């Protein structure tokens with residue numbers, strides 16, 4: 294069986310406390326895939342070096358081989374903090390107002406992709422499958438082809454693909470998208486992102502999309518399809534029934550003193566719609582004064598990407614907004630928002646999810662959103678909580694039995710909280726059963742098998758689909 298080479302911006306080596314530790318679900322899943330296919334996980338170490346040497350740090354932990362490189366400070370500024378997080382991330386989340394276009398970001402992005410390609414190419418054997426992840430590394434496949442690689446190379450985008458009308462605001466957008474034609478298989482989370490990609494290919498590149506998912510542009514043929522990512526359901530349910538989870542659950546419930554808990558868990562990012570969520574919750578408190586003192590919002594949001602100015606600004610805004618709402622409504626024995634800026638191990642999170650009667654997962658735009666699925670997985674089947682989910686999260690296409698809301702509308706968020714508070718147990722169980730079926734069946738193991746097998750099925754190296 295061919296090996297699998299996973300390439301992503303950061304590499305997360307498995308640790309012995311594994312799933313129950315601080316590792317994200319995706320890294321646990323990719324580590325499992327690498328063990329199964331005996332591969333290598335390549336990426337940036339997260340460390341900076343004076344000048345780029347191309348030195349590869351090879352390590353083997355718990356059956357997984359990782360290969361990491363250090364980057365120069367300028368690389369990190371231009372490629373990671375710059376083009377990836379100040380240009381592509383906002384643009385792909387429909388925030389063209391926040392997207393910054395700076396020539397140095399673009400050249401840094403291409404330079405680092407080239408560095409990745411040069412360093413990883415010698416590690417790749419002729420029949421390895423290569424799987425590139427996410428917006429940091431869009432042109433990597435084309436760079437690998439330039440180095441003569443004829444392997445099957447796939448790409449998976451973890452964030453939304455924006456509508457063509459927005460994408461054309463990116464300088465050199467055609468250059469970026471044309472570089473993707475070097476892949477054999479491009480994966481998105483949902484049909485919606487896939488449709489936007491098809492539209493761009495037809496409208497801007499004059500390509501053709503065939504009914505079987507084959508894309509043809511000039512003499513290039515490749516496949517693109519939707520593969521909705523899931524969580525490791527089995528592992529998460531185990532984590533949720535661990536002693537750590539039970540202790541976290543009991544600690545939170547005890548501190549709630551009988552009040553209903555509404556939970557939000559997100560990286561602190563403007564795409565997650567936290568300010569809009571707080572405003573929706575405030576509207577709920579305004580309109581339902583009988584519920585004041587009966588409920589509180591626990592928002593867990595560890596800061597991310599602190600080097601990027603917009604993230605500092607959003608942190609300040611949220612500190613101020615939560616403070617204002619608390620100042621406006623708090624009583625001597627009740628605070629409406631508990632706003633916590635730190636991360637928690639997965640098992641503890643699972644306990645918190647289970648203790649919460651309602652989850653508010655209201656991103657303004659999200660490729661998928663795994664928190665929504667984790668919340669569903671952690672519930673007590675006899676007395677499950679209610680998921681309030683943004684219709685603009687990829688997860689909304691699968692979790693149709695959540696209370697779907699427009700995250701920009703305070704009124705919709707407020708009404709949904711009121712409806713969730715009053716929802717009878719039978720209805721909660723009926724909705725939860727429908728959702729957990731999809732969370733269980735379309736889990737992360739299903740996702741990676743579906744993707745890897747589709748990649749394996751693509752034609753040898755040249756991007757043509759397999760012969761019928």
Ligand code: ADQ
Pocket residue numbers: 317318319451452522558559560593594595635636637638639642659660661662663664665667
């Ligand atoms: P993210 O934007 O990071 O992922 P999400 O899918 O919700 O968003 O995943 C976040 C993960 O981090 C979850 O597993 C969650 O439990 C964990 N997490 C969040 N806050 C935490 C906290 N306070 N403590 C501990 N853990 C915390 C990107 C895309 C998503 C896409 C994923 C996977 O933006 O749309 O679903 O990749 O493809």
